[in-house]
Amino acid sequence: MSLKVDLLEGSRIALRSLANHRLRTVLTTVGVGIGVATLLAILGITQGMDTSFQAQLASLGSNSVYVSKHPWVQMGNWWEFRGRKRLTLEHLEAVRLQCTYCGAVVPVLDENDDVEFMGRSLSFVSITGSTSEYLEVSGFEITRGRFLTEADNESRRLVAVIGTDVADTFFPDIDPVGNTIRVGGKPMTVIGVLSRKGKILDQSQDLTVIIPFNTFKSFFKGNQSIDIGIQIKNADEMERAEDQLVGILRRARQTPPDKPDDFAINKPEQLASTYEQLTGALYGVALGIGFITLLVGGIGIMNIMLVSVRERTREIGIRRALGAKKRTIITQFVLEATLVSAVGGAMGTLVGLGGAKVVSLVTPLAATVRPMTIVFGIGFAALVGLVFGIWPAARAANLDPVEALRDE
Amino acid sequence: MLIELKDIHREYNVGGELVRALDGVSIGIERGEWVAIIGQSGSGKSTLMNVIGCLDTPTRGEYLLNGKDVARMSDDELAFIRNKEIGFIFQNFQLLPRETSLANVELPLVYRGVSAKDRRAKAIEAMQKVKLEHRMTHKPTELSGGQRQRVAIARALAGDPSLLLADEPTGNLDSNTGEEIVRLFAELHKAGHTIVLVTHEPKLAARCPRAIRLSDGKVVGDGPGAQIAFQDHQAPVSQAAEAHGS
Numbered sequence A: 001m002s003l004k005v006d007l008l009e010g011s012r013i014a015l016r017s018l019a020n021h022r023l024r025t026v027l028t029t030v031g032v033g034i035g036v037a038t039l040l041a042i043l044g045i046t047q048g049m050d051t052s053f054q055a056q057l058a059s060l061g062s063n064s065v066y067v068s069k070h071p072w073v074q075m076g077n078w079w080e081f082r083g084r085k086r087l088t089l090e091h092l093e094a095v096r097l098q099c100t101y102c103g104a105v106v107p108v109l110d111e112n113d114d115v116e117f118m119g120r121s122l123s124f125v126s127i128t129g130s131t132s133e134y135l136e137v138s139g140f141e142i143t144r145g146r147f148l149t150e151a152d153n154e155s156r157r158l159v160a161v162i163g164t165d166v167a168d169t170f171f172p173d174i175d176p177v178g179n180t181i182r183v184g185g186k187p188m189t190v191i192g193v194l195s196r197k198g199k200i201l202d203q204s205q206d207l208t209v210i211i212p213f214n215t216f217k218s219f220f221k222g223n224q225s226i227d228i229g230i231q232i233k234n235a236d237e238m239e240r241a242e243d244q245l246v247g248i249l250r251r252a253r254q255t256p257p258d259k260p261d262d263f264a265i266n267k268p269e270q271l272a273s274t275y276e277q278l279t280g281a282l283y284g285v286a287l288g289i290g291f292i293t294l295l296v297g298g299i300g301i302m303n304i305m306l307v308s309v310r311e312r313t314r315e316i317g318i319r320r321a322l323g324a325k326k327r328t329i330i331t332q333f334v335l336e337a338t339l340v341s342a343v344g345g346a347m348g349t350l351v352g353l354g355g356a357k358v359v360s361l362v363t364p365l366a367a368t369v370r371p372m373t374i375v376f377g378i379g380f381a382a383l384v385g386l387v388f389g390i391w392p393a394a395r396a397a398n399l400d401p402v403e404a405l406r407d408e
Numbered sequence B: 001m002l003i004e005l006k007d008i009h010r011e012y013n014v015g016g017e018l019v020r021a022l023d024g025v026s027i028g029i030e031r032g033e034w035v036a037i038i039g040q041s042g043s044g045k046s047t048l049m050n051v052i053g054c055l056d057t058p059t060r061g062e063y064l065l066n067g068k069d070v071a072r073m074s075d076d077e078l079a080f081i082r083n084k085e086i087g088f089i090f091q092n093f094q095l096l097p098r099e100t101s102l103a104n105v106e107l108p109l110v111y112r113g114v115s116a117k118d119r120r121a122k123a124i125e126a127m128q129k130v131k132l133e134h135r136m137t138h139k140p141t142e143l144s145g146g147q148r149q150r151v152a153i154a155r156a157l158a159g160d161p162s163l164l165l166a167d168e169p170t171g172n173l174d175s176n177t178g179e180e181i182v183r184l185f186a187e188l189h190k191a192g193h194t195i196v197l198v199t200h201e202p203k204l205a206a207r208c209p210r211a212i213r214l215s216d217g218k219v220v221g222d223g224p225g226a227q228i229a230f231q232d233h234q235a236p237v238s239q240a241a242e243a244h245g246s
Ligand SMILES: Nc1ncnc2c1ncn2[C@@H]1O[C@H](COP(=O)(O)OP(=O)(O)OP(=O)(O)O)[C@@H](O)[C@H]1O
Pocket: B012, B013, B014, B019, B020, B021, B039, B040, B041, B042, B043, B044, B045, B046, B047, B048, B091
C-alpha cells in the first residue's frame, strides 16, 4: 500500500470528519485563527511602516550631522549627560576653521512655540534660529521669496522663512511674502517659503518657522547650548569627518583625555536605528503574543484530536483489523489536524489582513500585504496543526487493535 | 499446514487475577479445511479467532501461519496479512457507522490500494452474494441486525481472502437467511477457501467436516463435526476445572 493511498484515503476521512463536526471544527480553528490573524496584522503593519519610513528617511538628507550636547536618542544613564558644558559659537568657529571634510557649518537653536496670523494660530510650531547656510545643512529649498542673509542675522531683523504647513494654513490664497506673522508673540515679516519635506515618524517637518540666529537669541532662550549643523561635503567620507570632528571638538572644549566625549554627533541615521529598536520591540511583543496564541490554538487542536481519537477508537480498531498500517492511521489523523488548522489559518488570514487594512485606514500607519504573507499565514497554521496532531495521531496508531475493537 | 498453533497461551491480568483465555491450545488446520469452533460462552473462542487472525499476540506459544512464525513479523507485515489473506467476520459486525454499507465493504480493498473502479465492482459483487444489492447506500444504522451481519460477511468476502474467520456469522439471522449463509460458506469451502467459524448452534457445527470444542481456554474435543457437535462435554469441562485447581 502506497503513501498515495494513505494520503488520498486520509484526506477523504479527514474531510468527512470535519464535515461531520462542523461546529467543533469552527470552534477548534478559532484559536489558531486568532494567532494567525495577530501575526499577519502585525506583519502587515510593520511592513507598511518600513516602506513609508524608508521614504521618510530619504527626505532627511543623509550627509548632514548635528553636534549637540546630548545625543538625540538617549540610551542608558541620563545623569551621564547632565554636567556637560554648553556648546557655543567658539566651538562652532573651531569646526568651521579646522574641519576639512565640512561644507556649511551653522548654529542651530530650536524651540516649539505658537505662531499666529490674523487671529488664527498654530501651536507647537518648530521655531529654528540659524544662519544663511542652513539651507545646505537642512536640505530645504526656497520655493518663494528668499532665505535668511548674513545681514538679517547681523542686524537681528524680524524676518521669518516659513514651512509649507504654516504657509498653507495662514496663506491659502495669497502670497505670504511681505505679511507679518507673530512668532512666539513677536511680529516677524515673512520673507520666504520653504519646500515641502513631508513627515518623519508621523511628525511633519513642514510645521516650521526659521528666523535669524541672533534674532532667536534675543527673543528666546539666549544662553542655551547651541547645536552645530554641519554639511559633510562628501557622504563617503562621513566616518573620517566624524573622527576629525571628535578631535576638533575635544580640543576646543578641552575634554581631558581620560574622559569620554562630552558632546554628541547626531546623524539622521540614528533615527533609523531608534525606529528599528522601537518597531523591533513592538514586533517582538506582537510576534510573542501571536506565537503564544498559536501555541494555545495548537494545544486546542491537540485536545480535540485526542477527543476525536477517543471517540473513534473502535473505528481505528476496525481499520487496523482490515489492514490499515500504523502509518496509515497516523497519516489520517495528522491530515485531519493539519486540515483543521489550515482552515483556521485561512480564516485568520482574512481577519488579519482585514485588521491591517482597517489600521491603515484609521491611523497614519500604512499596511502593505505581500502575497508571501498570505502563504505564510495558511502554511504556518497548517504546520501548527501538523506538529500538534502528531502526538494524538501516534496514540491512535499505537492502540491495540483488539482492545480498540472492544471499545464501547 | 496453513495454521499451526503450538501450546498457545493468552492470559489477561484483571485486577491482579490471572485470566487464562487460552490455556495451552495446540491445533493444526490444513489449507482448504472448514472448521467449526464451539464451546460455552467465555471459553476463549473469540480470543482464539483473534490470535489466528493476527490481530492479537499470544502471551506464550508458537503460531506458524503458512510456515512463518507470526511472532517474528513486523506490524506492517501483520497488517498486510490481515488485509490480503484474512477475511474477518466479527461477533458484533464492527462496521463503520457513518459510512454506507458499500463503502464498508470496499474498505479492505482501499487498504490494498485497489483502484476506485475495481473496488466498487468487487464490493457490489460481494453485496450480491449476500443478497443485499438493494441496500448499498444505506448506513449500518439504517439496517436490521441480520442485514448488518450480511454486510459484515460481504466485507470479508470482498477481499477474496484465503482464510475466512467468522465469529457467530449466523447468530443474528433467521433460519432462512442463516441457511443461505451456511450454503454460501459451503460454496466457498468447495471453491478452496479455508474457513474457521465460531458457532453455538450444534446443528451448524455438525455440518462442518471438522469441529473443535473449547472449554476454559483448552481444546477438549477435536474431530468430525457431527461427532463433536453433540458430544456430551461435561466430563472434559470438570477435568479442566480440576486442572485449574478451582
Ligand atoms: N481484554 C480482556 N481482558 C480481560 N479478560 C478478557 C479479555 N478478553 C477476554 N477476556 C476473558 O477471556 C475469556 C475468553 O473470552 P472470549 O471472548 O474469547 O470468549 P468467547 O468464547 O468468545 O465467549 P462468547 O461465546 O460469549 O463470545 C473470558 O473469560 C473473558 O472474560
